[in-house]
Amino acid sequence: MATNERAIAKLAAIEMYQLMELAGAAAFALLRQRWSKTTSIVVLCGSGNNAGDGFVVARLAIEHGFKVQVLALTDIENYQGNADIALQKYVECGGHFSQLSTLELDHDLVIVDALLGTGIVGSVRANYGEVIEQINAVATSQKLPIISVDLPSGLDANTGNPLGHCIKADVTVTFIAIKQGMLTGQAKQYCGDIFLAGLKIDKLFAENIAADSLIINNNSCPKLIARNSCSHKGSSGFVYAIGGDKSMAGAIRLSAEAALRAGAGLVAVTCHQENQLLVAANRPELMLLTLGQGTIAQESIETSALNQNTNMINQDLEAKIAKVDVLVLGPGLGTGRYGQQHFDFAIALHEQRNIPMVVDADGLNLLAQTDHRSDNWILTPHSGEAARLLNVSVKDIEFDRFSAVKKIALRYGGVCVLKGPGTIVSNGVQTNINTSGNEGMAVGGMGDVLSGILGALILQLNNNFDAACCAVFIHGKAADIAAENGIKGMLASDLFGPLRFLVNQIDEKK
Structure with a gap:
């Protein structure tokens, strides 16, 4: 995904920021579908493009009358590129930022995890790890659901191995293609229910990029050889x-x-x-x-x-x-x-x-x-x-x-x-x-x-x-x-x- 996403988006004549908007919209739509009564969210944003997806979710939530709190783990001056564009649009619609210590956790609140995406290398840094552990603890004690954007923060998308600290999501909405690490081993307890949003380029991506792994499900399971009317115990094996x-x-x-x-x-x-x-x-x-x-x-x-x-x-x-x-x-x-x-x-x-x-x-x-x-x-x-x-x-x-x-x-x-x-x-x-x-x-x-x-x-x-x-x-x-x-x-x-x-x-x- 990291190697080919930009090239396939260009082939589809879709700008990368447009993909970010589509990703944020897909996450927000799933959030509203899954928790239809909620009107309050906390969005956790890291420093990369995953944060940009989070800013889009936050802006859309404000536009729909939600109470929105955003916790950013870097100074707003540090955001660059498409993440910065998403940040500015969030600020322009009245968005603001909170500290971890000042978050107001309503009983019907949904936590949106946009801290870390597929680009993480090595172990989760200490400041991110601290936030992840606190959010997991609060979500568990207060029974607050978490939706992760693209990937639970701290999970290795290739192996499914948690990198020191990892968000335990109830739902993960991932984009364009499911990442293989989400489907096996310890990842099963971090991803929760997995939903795929194609962002209008998933079919083109699949047609042009060979998958490293394939999913075995109802549609892909190989068909068995049926017995014929003359079968006997010997011919059945x-x-x-x-x-x-x-x-x-x-x-x-x-x-x-x-x-x-x-x-x-x-x-x-x-x-x-x-x-x-x-x-x-x-x-x-x-x-x-x-x-x-x-x-x-x-x-x-x-x-x-x-x-x-x-x-x-x-x-x-x-x-x-x-x-x-x-x-x-x-x-x-x-x-x-x-x-x-x-x-x-x-x-x-x-x-x-x-x-x-x-x-x-x-x-x-x-x-x-x-x-x-x-x-x-x-x-x-x-x-x-x-x-x-x-x-x-x-x-x-x-x-x-x-x-x-x-x-x-x-x-x-x-x-x-x-x-x-x-x-x-x-x-x-x-x-x-x-x-x-x-x-x-x-x-x-x-x-x-x-x-x-x-x-x-x-x-x-x-x-x-x-x-x-x-x-x-x-x-x-x-x-x-x-x-x-x-x-x-x-x-x-x-x-x-x-x-x-x-x-x-x-x-x-x-």
């Missing part, structure tokens, strides 16, 4: 899920059932022998495959390549495994002897037969200890697992989630799904951001359900990147539907009903 060490039956069960609910024709599970009854209970559609001499983790199991693991597989088991279309490795796997043995078996099977593979949970933790690489798998780390994959801290991952997801995809190959608020999908070249989902998903088992959905959708799409994008969207959308009964108390298994509905809504026939 066979997912093989491996995991479920002692005391972790739930993870592999959730993953396996999610694969069924998302459209897999057959699903088989390998889990610890002690878990088999728990996994199969009340879900007879799941098959159980046992590796070794009648048990799941024999002491004699080799842990090298698949051709050295022949004692794990009898002829009947070999025949079943030969039909596997997708592997899901990791839910409940553990990192002990059982986990290591089954990790090695699955990796060897994947490498020898090039079967598409989803690697999740402890499968990722074990992968981080190896140099394995594949172009035919999907890795699904949360921030902790991503940190282990890159041998960095969780703080490093969250500082720039976009960089992290690309690094994992480039180092390990294939597609990486970096889970969390605003899940990011990347193959190292293209990066997409998911828009579905909610905080009710912060419970155990949600990632296991996603791994099963991924396994099933690999069967129904032409490439792993599309499958990953579709899976994360459906996963979050199912949670949004489940959240209609409330955020708290949502279970991972609550997604199964909505999941079945959703996969039937986005196939090619719809």
